Amino acid sequence: MKTISNYISKTILFIGIGLTFLSAEAQEVEWISWSEAAELVSTEKNPKKIFIDVYTDWCGWCKKMDKDTFQNAEVAAYMAKNFYMVKLDGEGKEPIEYKGKTFKFVPQGRNGYHEFAATLMQGRLSYPTTIFLDEEMNMLSPVPGYQKPKPFLDIAKYFGDDIYKEKDWKAYSGASGR
Numbered sequence: 001m002k003t004i005s006n007y008i009s010k011t012i013l014f015i016g017i018g019l020t021f022l023s024a025e026a027q028e029v030e031w032i033s034w035s036e037a038a039e040l041v042s043t044e045k046n047p048k049k050i051f052i053d054v055y056t057d058w059c060g061w062c063k064k065m066d067k068d069t070f071q072n073a074e075v076a077a078y079m080a081k082n083f084y085m086v087k088l089d090g091e092g093k094e095p096i097e098y099k100g101k102t103f104k105f106v107p108q109g110r111n112g113y114h115e116f117a118a119t120l121m122q123g124r125l126s127y128p129t130t131i132f133l134d135e136e137m138n139m140l141s142p143v144p145g146y147q148k149p150k151p152f153l154d155i156a157k158y159f160g161d162d163i164y165k166e167k168d169w170k171a172y173s174g175a176s177g178r
Contacts, residue, residue, distance in 0.1 A: 029070045029085055034096050034116075037084040041137055049140070049160060051083035052131040054090050054117050059127040061146040072149040075156070082160035083132075090117040090127055099137065132159040140164060 032040075034052075041047045053070070055062035069075055079085055093105045096116040103116035113125055120131045121142050130147070132140040132155075140159050147155065154173070158164055163172055 029076050030080060031085050031087045034086050034088060037086045038097070038137065040084055041135065047084075047135045049083050049135055050086060050133040050137060051079060051156070052086045052088050052120060052133070054088045054121060054127065054129045054131060056090050056111070056127050062128040065128050065146050069147055069149050069152050075149050075153050078153060078156060078160065082156070088114075088117055088120075090114055090125065092117075132156075
């Protein structure tokens, strides 16, 4: 009887450790809509900066970045603490309000594009592109292309920790061996 009890206890312990490990590895990011982020910025006492992941449904690198970078536990924890995380479909059809202007979907070619995505990406429709905005929804920088977790975290900390206010990117990335 004691052996069965020990076996059950050890099995439960190993399952618990395994589940803890898996949850630490696959952290879920809490994505919110643009309107929710805009509302939080305008109503929170100490608002966070806004991070926008501009993607399309057909973009393979966007899906890879979702899986490899945004699901990384360290990246997800840092981003949740420092940013409102917004997913923006670069081909989305819903109008978006930003700084007193309404941005709309523009049909073009096979898919078309959203004016807001094009504005944020400064006219370069490249997916994925990640966008960093300050607490007042002013553009800090678009970052085009797929980013692995470590380089992405370096970029996120540059904006999230306000390093951009004191150092340019070249000085920051060179000084820290990035």
